[in-house]
Structure formats: C-alpha cells, structure tokens
Amino acid sequence: MLPLTLLHLFLGLSASLLGAFASDHQEETVKGFFGRNGTSQSTHTNNWAVLVCTSRYWFNYRHMSNALSMYRTVKRLGIPDSNIILMLADDASCNARNKFPGSVYANPGRHLDLYGENVEVDYRGYEVTVENLIRVLTGRVEPSVPRSKRLLTDEHSNIFVYMAGHGGNEFLKFQDNEEISAFDIADAFEQMYQKKRYNEIFFMVDTCQANSLYSKLYSPNILATGSSQVGENSYSHSSDKDLGVAVIDAYTHYVLELMEGINKTSQSTMQDLFSSIDPNKINSHPGVRSDLFRRPLDKTLITDFFGGVSQIEVVDEEEGVEEEAGLAGGNGEDSVSSTATAQARSFVIPGRRASRSKRHTEPISSTSTTTEANEIWGWVGSSTRTWGAVALFGGLVGWVRMRS
Amino acid sequence: MSSSYSSPLLRLGVVLPALTVLKLSAHLAGVSDVLLHDHQLSSPLTSFSQLQEGLYLFRHGIDPYNGGTFRHSPLLLALFSSVLPSSKVFMATLLALCDAVAAWALVRTWRARQNVPSSARDGLVAAAYLLNPYNFLPSLALSTSPLESALLLLAVMFASQKKAAPSLLSLAFLSHLTPNAILFLPPLLLLLLTDPHSHLASPQKISFKRHKVLPLAVEFLLYVGVLTVASTLVAGNLNWVAQTWGTWYAFTLPDLTPNVGMWWYFFTEMFDHFRPFFLMVFSVHLLIYVAPLCIKFQHDPLYALFILTGILATFKAYPTLADMGLFLSMISIFPETFPYLRFPIVTSLLHLHSALLLPLFHHLWLTQGTGNANFYYASTLVFACSNGAAILDCLFAGLRIAVGKEVDGYEVVQE
Numbered sequence: 116m117l118p119l120t121l122l123h124l125f126l127g128l129s130a131s132l133l134g135a136f137a138s139d140h141q142e143e144t145v146k147g148f149f150g151r152n153g154t155s156q157s158t159h160t161n162n163w164a165v166l167v168c169t170s171r172y173w174f175n176y177r178h179m180s181n182a183l184s185m186y187r188t189v190k191r192l193g194i195p196d197s198n199i200i201l202m203l204a205d206d207a208s209c210n211a212r213n214k215f216p217g218s219v220y221a222n223p224g225r226h227l228d229l230y231g232e233n234v235e236v237d238y239r240g241y242e243v244t245v246e247n248l249i250r251v252l253t254g255r256v257e258p259s260v261p262r263s264k265r266l267l268t269d270e271h272s273n274i275f276v277y278m279a280g281h282g283g284n285e286f287l288k289f290q291d292n293e294e295i296s297a298f299d300i301a302d303a304f305e306q307m308y309q310k311k312r313y314n315e316i317f318f319m320v321d322t323c324q325a326n327s328l329y330s331k332l333y334s335p336n337i338l339a340t341g342s343s344q345v346g347e348n349s350y351s352h353s354s355d356k357d358l359g360v361a362v363i364d365a366y367t368h369y370v371l372e373l374m375e376g377i378n379k380t381s382q383s384t385m386q387d388l389f390s391s392i393d394p395n396k397i398n399s400h401p402g403v404r405s406d407l408f409r410r411p412l413d414k415t416l417i418t419d420f421f422g423g424v425s426q427i428e429v430v431d432e433e434e435g436v437e438e439e440a441g442l443a444g445g446n447g448e449d450s451v452s453s454t455a456t457a458q459a460r461s462f463v464i465p466g467r468r469a470s471r472s473k474r475h476t477e478p479i480s481s482t483s484t485t486t487e488a489n490e491i492w493g494w495v496g497s498s499t500r501t502w503g504a505v506a507l508f509g510g511l512v513g514w515v516r517m518r519s
Numbered sequence: 520m521s522s523s524y525s526s527p528l529l530r531l532g533v534v535l536p537a538l539t540v541l542k543l544s545a546h547l548a549g550v551s552d553v554l555l556h557d558h559q560l561s562s563p564l565t566s567f568s569q570l571q572e573g574l575y576l577f578r579h580g581i582d583p584y585n586g587g588t589f590r591h592s593p594l595l596l597a598l599f600s601s602v603l604p605s606s607k608v609f610m611a612t613l614l615a616l617c618d619a620v621a622a623w624a625l626v627r628t629w630r631a632r633q634n635v636p637s638s639a640r641d642g643l644v645a646a647a648y649l650l651n652p653y654n655f656l657p658s659l660a661l662s663t664s665p666l667e668s669a670l671l672l673l674a675v676m677f678a679s680q681k682k683a684a685p686s687l688l689s690l691a692f693l694s695h696l697t698p699n700a701i702l703f704l705p706p707l708l709l710l711l712l713t714d715p716h717s718h719l720a721s722p723q724k725i726s727f728k729r730h731k732v733l734p735l736a737v738e739f740l741l742y743v744g745v746l747t748v749a750s751t752l753v754a755g756n757l758n759w760v761a762q763t764w765g766t767w768y769a770f771t772l773p774d775l776t777p778n779v780g781m782w783w784y785f786f787t788e789m790f791d792h793f794r795p796f797f798l799m800v801f802s803v804h805l806l807i808y809v810a811p812l813c814i815k816f817q818h819d820p821l822y823a824l825f826i827l828t829g830i831l832a833t834f835k836a837y838p839t840l841a842d843m844g845l846f847l848s849m850i851s852i853f854p855e856t857f858p859y860l861r862f863p864i865v866t867s868l869l870h871l872h873s874a875l876l877l878p879l880f881h882h883l884w885l886t887q888g889t890g891n892a893n894f895y896y897a898s899t900l901v902f903a904c905s906n907g908a909a910i911l912d913c914l915f916a917g918l919r920i921a922v923g924k925e926v927d928g929y930e931v932v933q934e
C-alpha cells in the first residue's frame with residue numbers, strides 16, 4: 116500500500132513540475148525577447164507622455180515653456196503626438212503681451228523656439244483641471260472625449276508624467292483656484308496599476324517643494340524625481356530682456372540641456388540624468404525616489420521613458436532566423452517598419468544586412484519567372500480549351516446534321 | 520389566307536437582302552455607337568461591351584467569371600475568341616445575318632404552317648420581322664438578344680419541318696444563353712410530335728405518340744449536357760454556372776441594371792430577408808403558364824409556343840426589347856386570328872406610347888437627372904401593360920376562332 120501511494124505522489128509531483136516547466140517555456144521566450152534589449156532590460160513595448168502645465172497668465176510663461184520643452188524632447192526622441200497628452204493652462208505664444216507671437220522660447224537670446232509649427236495641445240486653457248488630469252490618467256473619461264484626449268495605454272506602456280507649475284508641500288496649484296494633492300496623484304497611479312495601465316511610470320515634477328509631491332506614491336514600478344526638497348523653492352533660470360519674463364525654470368533648463376545632446380540611440384541612463392543636475396546651479400536639491408522601481412537606475416535608459424524606443428526584432432521569414440535589431444522605432448501608427456528598417460541600415464552590421472538583402476532579392480526574381488511561366492502555360496491551356504470546346508460544339512452540330 | 524399583294528418588291532428574295540444591307544449601312548453610319556449602351560436594347564446579360572470585356576480578360580489569362588461583370592455564356596466566349604472575331608463591324612454583320620436567318624426561319628415556319636412551298640405573303644412576314652424596330656434596334660446596338668431570337672425561330676422552324684435533332688440542338692444552345700428557354704421545351708415537343716398546321720378553327724383533343732416524348736427529352740438533355748461540358752472546358756472551372764445561370768435563379772438578383780422588365784425595380788427596394796422568397800415567387804410564376812397553355816392549345820402547339828414567347832418576354836428577369844419584338848413579329852404567321860383581335864389599335868397605340876416613354880424617362884432619370892427611378896419604372900409598367908394587352912388579345916383571338924364568325928340572331932356567350 117505504501118509503495119503505491121509513494122508512486123502516486125511521485126507521479127503527481129513530477130507531472131506538476133513538468134507542467135510548470137512547460138508553461139514556463141512561453142514565459143522564457145518572452146523574457147528572452149525582452150532580455151535581448153541590451154543593457155536596458157526594460158519590458159515596455161510603447162511609450163506615452165503626459166505633460167502638464169498648471170499655471171496661467173503671462174508671468175507664468177516659464178511653466179508653459181517647461182512643459183513645451185519636455186514636449187519637444189519626447190517628440191524628438193520618437194513619441195508621436197498620438198501618444199502625448201499635452202496640457203497647457205494658458206496660451207503663451209498667442210498672448211497679447213507676447214512680443215514674438217507664435218513662439219515660446221526656451222532660453223534668453225531666443226535661440227530655441229519650442230512652439231514651432233507642429234505642436235498639438237490636447238487640453239488647453241480652462242480644460243486643464245484636476246478632474247481632467249485624474250480622468251486622463253485613470254482612463255475614466257466620458258464617452259464623448261475624443262481619442263486624442265485619452266491615455267490609451269496598456270500594461271506594456273512606459274509613461275512619462277511631467278508636471279510644472281506652482282506647488283507646495285504635498286500639493287500642486289491648478290489655475291489659481293484648485294489644487295491636486297500628493298495623495299490624489301498616488302491614488303490615481305494606484306488605479307492605473309490596478310487596471311494594468313502602465314508598465315513603468317517616470318514622474319518628474321518641477322515646482323516649489325516638488326519632492327513632496329511624490330512622497331505619497333505606493334504603487335510599484337514608479338520612478339519619481341522632483342526639483343526641490345520640502346522647504347525649498349525651485350527657481351527660474353533666467354529671463355529674456357525683450358520678452359520681459361523668465362523663460363524657463365532652472366531644473367528643466369538643465370534637463371533640457373542634457374536632452375538636447377541625446378538622440379534615439381543613446382545609451383545614457385537615468386543615473387546620468389540625475390547626476391547631471393548640479394544643486395548649486397539650480398539653487399535647490401532635486402530628489403529621486405526609486406524604492407518603488409525594480410530596475411537599477413544605471414541600467415535604465417533615458418530613452419525608456421523619454422523616447423519612443425522599444426525592443427524590435429526583425430524575423431526573416433525565408434530562413435526562420437531571428438535577427439537582433441535593437442532598433443529605434445516609433446510606436447506611432449504609420450511607417451514604423453519602414454523607419455525601423457531605414458535606420459537599421461545605418462548602424463546594424465553592414466555585412467549582415469547586405470547578405471540578407473541578397474537573400475531577399477533572389478526568391479523574388481524566381482517567383483516572378485514562375486508566375487510568367489504560369490501565365491504562358493495558362494494562356495496555352497486556355498487556347499487549347501477554347502478550340503476544344505469549339506470542336507465539341509462543331510462536332511455536335513455535324514452529328515445533328517448527319518442524323519437529319 | 521394569302522393576301523393579294525403581288526408587288527415584286529415584296530418577294531422574299533428582295534426583302535431579305537435589302538433590309539440586311541440597310542441594317543449594315545445603318546451600323547456603318549454610326550448608329551451603333553449611339554445605341555451601344557442603351558438599357559432598353561441590351562441587358563447586362565446581352566451587352567456587347569460586357570462581351571468584349573470578358574473576351575479581353577479571357578485572352579489575358581484571367582478568369583472572366585471570377586468577377587461579377589461578365590455574364591455571357593462560355594460558349595460565346597469560346598466562339599468569339601477562336602472562330603469569330605470580336606470587332607464591332609463583325610458583330611454588326613453577324614447580327615444582321617442572324618436577323619436575316621431569323622426572318623428566313625420565320626418565313627419557313629409560315630410556309631410549313633400553310634403547307635405551301637412559297638406564298639405571296641413571304642416578303643411581308645420577313646419584313647414584319649426585319650422592320651420591327653424592337654428587332655432591328657437591339658441588333659444595331661450589338662446586343663446578343665437577336666441571336667437568342669434567331670435561335671428560337673430556328674428551333675421552331677426545324678420543329679415545323681419535323682427535324683427533331685436540329686430543333687432540339689437549337690433549343691439546347693438557346694438554353695445555355697437563357698435558361699428560361701427550357702420552358703419552350705413542352706410546346707416544342709408537342710409541335711415535333713404533331714404538326715404546325717393551323718388547327719385553331721377546329722380544336723380537337725391532341726393525339727401523339729406518348730412513347731416518343733421521353734427519347735426526345737433525353738436527346739435535349741444530352742445536347743444540354745454536351746454543351747455544358749464544352750462550357751466547362753472553356754471556362755476551366757464551374758464558376759460560370761453561378762455567373763450565367765445563377766444570375767437568373769440565384770438567391771440574389773445580383774445585377775439590378777435598369778431594363779424594360781419589371782424585376783429590377785422590385786428588387787432594388789426589397790429587403791434582404793424577403794429576397795429569396797420573392798425571387799422564388801417570380802421564378803415559379805413563369806412556370807405556371809406552360810402547362811395551361813399546352814393543354815388549352817393542344818390542337819395547335821405552335822400557337823402555344825407563340826403565346827409563351829410573349830409571356831416570357833413580359834415576365835422574365837432581364838428582358839430587352841428584342842424579346843417582345845420576337846412575339847410581335849410572330850403574330851404575322853397567324854393571320855387567321857386578325858379578324859378576331861378585339862383591340863389591336865389600343866395595343867399598338869399602347870406600344871407606341873411605351874416605346875416613346877421608355878427612352879424619354881430613361882434619359883430624364885439617368886442622363887438629365889431631373890427624374891428618378893419611379894419615372895422609368897412607370898414606363899416599364901406601361902410597357903408591361905401593352906405587352907399584356909397584346910398577349911391577352913392574341914390569346915382571346917386564338918380561342919375565339921374556334922367559335923366562328925358571328926351569325927345574326929345568335930350571340931356568343933361564355934358558360
């Protein structure tokens with residue numbers, strides 16, 4: 116009796132273990148795919164950005180400039196407009212007091228125009244409210260809200276959330292008449308976690324006492340940074356003599372400066388970003404909260420959050436061999452593959468690409484000749500068939516004539 | 520029965536060639552280009568431009584039955600891509616010859632009916648066919664419907680001459696072009712087994728050798744089968760069945776191009792849910808006329824066939840004017856009925872009326888855009904009314920002959 120029971124137990128255990136390992140195979144394949152992501156180890160497949168400027172009026176020009184500089188950065192690094200929610204509480208570029216209408220400049224001397232011709236503002240003016248921000252983040256929008264105003268993320272989306280405006284200890288002021296608290300933001304992120312609306316969030320705040328705004332977060336996979344500690348102000352960088360207002364905040368200015376030197380293929384890490392900000396220059400101490408973040412900061416690429424870069428592998432259909440690409444590709448709707456392959460030729464090992472293209476052209480030419488041959492054979496066949504049918508018909512007529 | 524015309528101009532040998540040449544010269548004068556796309560003269564199943572498109576596709580190795588536009592029979596595909604050229608001039612010549620052959624067949628039928636080798640009315644009969652605008656306009660429009668008329672008249676001619684095999688072959692070929700033609704088989708068989716002579720005035724119960732019916736029917740089916748095999752050989756697969764015969768009898772009426780019939784309008788506004796039912800009703804409707812006609816006119820199957828021609832022309836799915844032209848021209852071989860027609864003037868005026876209205880409303884709807892489909896549908900209803908009047912009058916006359924002329928003091932009463 117006992118040996119039989121032991122045998123059954125052994126069989127059951129081995130079967131369950133086998134089953135566990137068998138189901139792990141798919142997981143292994145997926146992990147392997149993301150594991151070929153170089154050093155980044157990120158598991159995201161698409162990127163989104165929510166950029167919020169909460170202050171209005173002309174003298175808060177710099178807050179709009181902050182948000183627009185982040186907009187410029189993420190767009191330049193590959194996130195398309197469809198994946199960016201830009202919320203500007205006021206229109207600085209078309210303000211009546213703007214001496215240079217249609218432009219928002221990032222530095223004194225007006226060397227960099229952030230506004231340009233290709234800016235898509237999703238929430239503007241009085242639409243920038245606490246309620247709208249929380250609705251956008253959690254996805255609980257009215258059915259009538261258009262797609263461009265929705266955050267259509269899934270569980271493999273990396274989201275970059277940037278907020279600029281006037282803030283205080285655990286709050287951020289919206290439009291002079293309401294404020295969002297750190298608890299609200301934490302709860303919103305938790306809702307997003309429960310609804311599987313993000314893979315990882317990078318939360319950046321540039322306000323006074325910014326670090327307090329991320330102090331209440333409790334959901335996993337969030338990396339947060341702020342421009343100043345509790346009790347500190349965040350200062351503006353400098354003002355332009357012709358515009359007459361401060362054009363950008365100090366923290367965002369140095370972030371932007373670093374970003375301008377980065378392109379889609381950059382391997383700079385978040386640690387580089389955080390280390391590059393000098394507290395002496397910005398007169399405040401930026402903080403980083405990484406306890407909720409699984410990956411090490413020196414292995415997390417800046418383009419994981421700021422750029423539309425994700426792991427892509429091109430599979431060769433003919434040979435069945437997977438080629439590592441690690442390419443930069445947008446996750447926008449159109450021409451992803453074409454831009455990906457276009458960039459592939461620039462820096463993937465040329466030898467491999469050349470040999471591959473040769474392999475691609477050969478089968479195409481052979482199929483074209485076979486189709487031609489098929490066509491000729493088809494035409495010959497149809498001619499035979501036609502005459503055969505006519506002969507049959509003629510035979511029938513002749514037979515009938517003979518009968519009568 | 521023969522009229523007293525003795526003018527040399529009306530001899531058959533003059534009329535036939537003269538009118539054929541006239542038709543050809545009309546084509547060469549460019550009339551065809553005007554009429555080519557007319558919806559009254561050619562339907563999607565008989566249109567010349569569709570035939571050319573199918574031939575082009577076939578020549579380039581593409582299956583013409585793969586799309587939804589080519590609905591001609593594969594036999595025509597075979598003939599026109601091998602033996603016959605498919606140019607417009609040739610088509611016009613071919614159709615002029617077809618009309619000549621049809622007129623000649625009608626004359627031969629007339630002669631067989633009268634049991635004379637030739638008569639004075641031959642030219643008149645031929646002219647009644649060739650000068651009928653319902654006949655020569657479709658052949659100028661290069662539609663294949665005159666071909667169908669010719670085939671039917673050939674079948675009738677051979678049957679009147681008791682030549683079973685050619686008659687059945689013509690009908691089989693016609694059935695490939697128009698499946699409706701199978702409905703002509705019962706009267707044709709009766710005609711083959713009796714005689715074409717006029718017995719309208721003295722109806723008797725029919726007597727024919729019943730055991731001969733089955734072999735003839737089997738022979739017909741055999742010819743249809745061989746032609747089906749030939750068609751499948753040309754087309755390469757069986758797609759053509761759904762595209763040609765299926766156009767008539769499928770559960771959807773796929774082509775709703777306006778024509779002079781009454782189906783298209785009805786089915787443009789038909790809900791999908793009811794389509795199969797109404798298609799079945801419309802199709803079976805044609806069936807119900809065959810048996811009563813054959814029974815009532817068992818003493819004269821040629822007359823039954825004649826009436827059936829008119830009924831099919833009125834009620835079939837994709838008619839053209841040529842179908843009605845055949846019926847109206849065939850009246851000329853039944854002059855014994857003329858005194859008994861009750862309202863020939865009304866019928867002819869109605870036909871004139873509809874012949875003017877049809878192109879007018881078509882133009883108003885589709886070219887000018889100031890009318891709508893209801894205008895054209897109304898004119899097709901008027902056309903159907905005139906057809907109905909013609910059929911009813913002929914039917915009445917055919918039956919009334921048996922009663923005889925009116926005698927003073929006596930009245931004809933129906934019990």
